[in-house]
Amino acid sequence: MRRDVRILLVGEPKVGKTSLIMSLVSEEFPEEVPARAEEITIPADVTPECVPTHIIDYSASEQTDEELQEEIKRANVVCVVYDVNSESTIEKIKSKWIPLVNSSANQWSKIPVILVGNKSDLQGASSMESILPIMNQFTEIETCVECSAKNLKNISELFFYAQKAVLHPTAPLYCPDKKELTPACIQALTRIFNISDQDYDGILNDTEMNFFQQHCFRNPLSPEALEDVKSVVWKNAPNGIKDDGLTLSGFLFLNMLFIQRGRHETTWTVLRKFGCDDNLELIDDYLYPDLQVPHNCTTELNHYGYQFLQRIFEKYDVDKDGALSPTELQNLFSVFPYFPWSSEVFNVVCTDSKGWLTLHGYLCQWTFTAYLDVHHCMEYLGYLGFTTIANQESQTAAITVTRSKMIDLEKGQTQRNVFLCKVIGPKGTGKTAFLQAFLGKNLLKNDSAGDFSDYTLNTVQINGQDKYLILNEVDVETEFLKASVASCDVACLMYDISDAKSFNYCASIYKEHYMESRIPCLFVASKADLPEQKQEHGITPEEFCYKHRLLAPYHFTCRSPEGPNTQIFSRLALAAAFPHLNEAELSTSSYWLRVTLGATAVAVLGLAVYKALAKHK
Numbered sequence: 001m002r003r004d005v006r007i008l009l010v011g012e013p014k015v016g017k018t019s020l021i022m023s024l025v026s027e028e029f030p031e032e033v034p035a036r037a038e039e040i041t042i043p044a045d046v047t048p049e050c051v052p053t054h055i056i057d058y059s060a061s062e063q064t065d066e067e068l069q070e071e072i073k074r075a076n077v078v079c080v081v082y083d084v085n086s087e088s089t090i091e092k093i094k095s096k097w098i099p100l101v102n103s104s105a106n107q108w109s110k111i112p113v114i115l116v117g118n119k120s121d122l123q124g125a126s127s128m129e130s131i132l133p134i135m136n137q138f139t140e141i142e143t144c145v146e147c148s149a150k151n152l153k154n155i156s157e158l159f160f161y162a163q164k165a166v167l168h169p170t171a172p173l174y175c176p177d178k179k180e181l182t183p184a185c186i187q188a189l190t191r192i193f194n195i196s197d198q199d200y201d202g203i204l205n206d207t208e209m210n211f212f213q214q215h216c217f218r219n220p221l222s223p224e225a226l227e228d229v230k231s232v233v234w235k236n237a238p239n240g241i242k243d244d245g246l247t248l249s250g251f252l253f254l255n256m257l258f259i260q261r262g263r264h265e266t267t268w269t270v271l272r273k274f275g276c277d278d279n280l281e282l283i284d285d286y287l288y289p290d291l292q293v294p295h296n297c298t299t300e301l302n303h304y305g306y307q308f309l310q311r312i313f314e315k316y317d318v319d320k321d322g323a324l325s326p327t328e329l330q331n332l333f334s335v336f337p338y339f340p341w342s343s344e345v346f347n348v349v350c351t352d353s354k355g356w357l358t359l360h361g362y363l364c365q366w367t368f369t370a371y372l373d374v375h376h377c378m379e380y381l382g383y384l385g386f387t388t389i390a391n392q393e394s395q396t397a398a399i400t401v402t403r404s405k406m407i408d409l410e411k412g413q414t415q416r417n418v419f420l421c422k423v424i425g426p427k428g429t430g431k432t433a434f435l436q437a438f439l440g441k442n443l444l445k446n447d448s449a450g451d452f453s454d455y456t457l458n459t460v461q462i463n464g465q466d467k468y469l470i471l472n473e474v475d476v477e478t479e480f481l482k483a484s485v486a487s488c489d490v491a492c493l494m495y496d497i498s499d500a501k502s503f504n505y506c507a508s509i510y511k512e513h514y515m516e517s518r519i520p521c522l523f524v525a526s527k528a529d530l531p532e533q534k535q536e537h538g539i540t541p542e543e544f545c546y547k548h549r550l551l552a553p554y555h556f557t558c559r560s561p562e563g564p565n566t567q568i569f570s571r572l573a574l575a576a577a578f579p580h581l582n583e584a585e586l587s588t589s590s591y592w593l594r595v596t597l598g599a600t601a602v603a604v605l606g607l608a609v610y611k612a613l614a615k616h617k
């Protein structure tokens with residue numbers, strides 16, 4: 001909504017423009033007036049809409065045509081004044097004044113016009129007969145009013161209408177020609193209806209209408225008023241009421257009625273409460289609230305966020321099967337201007353056997369967006385009506401910004417719930433298979449289809465609590481690893497047991513990026529079902545890890561009868577959550593490490609022996 005209003009009065013000489021302004025200001029009719037009144041400003045607190053308002057006079061005897069055009073450009077609304085007793089001043093409305101206003105305004109937005117018939121005290125018959133055809137011809141005319149500067153009749157009304165035409169314009173909402181709401185208005189109101197229809201039965205029941213009323217107008221609706229509203233709709237639009245509640249068409253009808261009765265401000269209040277600007281687009285302040293995320297801090301959904309999102313899931317899971325079918329998901333996003341999630345999503349988080357998002361997968365996806373792209377996350381929450389339903393000032397209430405990781409490291413504990421793990425290794429090592437295994441999907445069995453993302457996300461239990469772990473695969477060959485890419489909560493360096501060159505990459509990545517850092521590291525030996533090749537590195541991976549006080553490489557394979565072993569993911573999460581423990585733990589337990597190192601060697605040997613025996617069969 002505009003923060004000030006500039007009203008310009010134009011019209012033929014001697015119709016009474018200056019007198020109208022003087023009458024408003026002094027509350028009495030001035031017998032003598034100058035040709036042109038000084039610009040006056042009415043302070044916000046004495047105007048009905050509480051917006052400072054400037055009133056500007058025009059006089060042909062004092063101003064040039066250029067000056068007039070300049071003033072029209074600066075005006076927010078133009079009052080074309082005529083004399084109700086003078087046909088020639090009425091004729092000039094369409095032959096001169098409205099074309100002049102239109103040609104001065106910029107081509108995209110027409111300046112609203114109000115027709116003001118002055119000197120009604122001298123009037124014989126009403127001028128309405130001559131005025132109505134003009135109103136029909138020019139849709140930019142908001143309204144017309146007959147008044148008298150002499151009797152002080154309708155003077156404050158005139159300025160009130162002018163103010164309203166600026167603050168609550170008709171044009172975006174309503175086509176006077178077709179006598180219906182504009183498509184943009186229908187779209188905006190439909191979104192509002194869908195958000196307010198909390199149980200998603202297509203009807204606003206009494207509770208939902210009260211909630212809506214409270215949200216928009218901060219006051220409750222009396223039971224009588226509620227019944228009145230419903231009966232007005234029922235009488236005029238019978239399919240506007242169903243099961244004693246308001247349907248979407250009833251809701252649209254009601255808003256049209258407000259507008260037709262000149263109560264635009266009611267519909268505008270509703271639209272603005274739900275974030276619309278004067279063009280019926282959601283305003284930036286609403287979609288992108290300011291949120292500062294300092295360096296070394298991350299963003300997570302908090303319980304307000306999860307509670308709201310779960311509610312939305314349950315609302316749209318109409319068949320209550322615990323998963324969102326494509327149609328259900330489509331409906332969930334019906335309040336969005338575009339579909340926000342690509343098909344990749346279905347390979348980033350868990351789905352059911354049909355490939356549909358379960359509540360768990362859905363919450364994981366939101367967690368993911370909140371962590372990696374918090375501004376989009378808040379934008380989406382805005383479309384979904386978070387502030388309305390959760391009764392919060394802005395979407396920032398759904399987000400927790402974690403404290404700096406430096407503090408976590410100092411204190412030796414973290415309040416974070418979401419951790420980022422980089423899975424780094426040469427191309428073809430099996431990173432994607434590893435990432436998909438985290439979702440319980442076996443790439444070798446073609447459990448998953450479609451586009452793979454470089455990310456997967458799931459929950460992992462740490463000390464009985466669910467934590468989110470994000471895996472992000474990074475090919476080391478394609479781009480030389482940048483420090484910013486290396487940064488994470490835990491690094492998973494992956495080499496291919498069957499490729500003699502692959503460990504070299506991991507070893508150099510480790511030395512370059514992690515050896516001196518406080519980021520815990522785990523080595524994973526992939527394709528553990530294949531015969532192990534001797535790595536072309538001075539020392540064996542086991543020796544390398546031992547030397548650098550790391551856990552021995554974890555052997556991982558997707559090709560085992562019982563499917564991939566997922567224990568590694570708990571290990572990664574644990575290392576991410578307790579980075580400070582790792583070094584200490586490892587240095588005091590080196591004896592035990594040596595034991596596990598030995599055990600691994602035997603296990604590998606065992607496998608090799610088995611393979612050799614199998615060959616001989």
Ligand SMILES: Nc1nc2c(ncn2[C@@H]2O[C@H](COP(=O)(O)OP(=O)(O)OP(=O)(O)O)[C@@H](O)[C@H]2O)c(=O)[nH]1
Pocket residue numbers: 011012013014015016017018019020030031033034035036058059060061118119120121122147148149150151
């Ligand atoms: N009876 C009657 N006379 C009015 C009314 N309003 C203005 N007049 C008279 O009409 C004449 C012109 O009024 P102005 O206010 O000077 O008209 P204006 O439109 O400002 O004229 P310009 O500045 O020359 O363009 C004056 O004699 C006013 O007293 C009214 O409501 N009723």
Ligand SMILES: [Ca+2]
Pocket residue numbers: 197198199200201202203204205208
């Ligand atoms: Ca409902």
Ligand SMILES: [Ca+2]
Pocket residue numbers: 316317318319320321322323324325328
């Ligand atoms: Ca469902």
Ligand SMILES: [Mg+2]
Pocket residue numbers: 017018019034035036037057058059
């Ligand atoms: Mg004048």
Ligand SMILES: [Mg+2]
Pocket residue numbers: 431432473
């Ligand atoms: Mg890959």
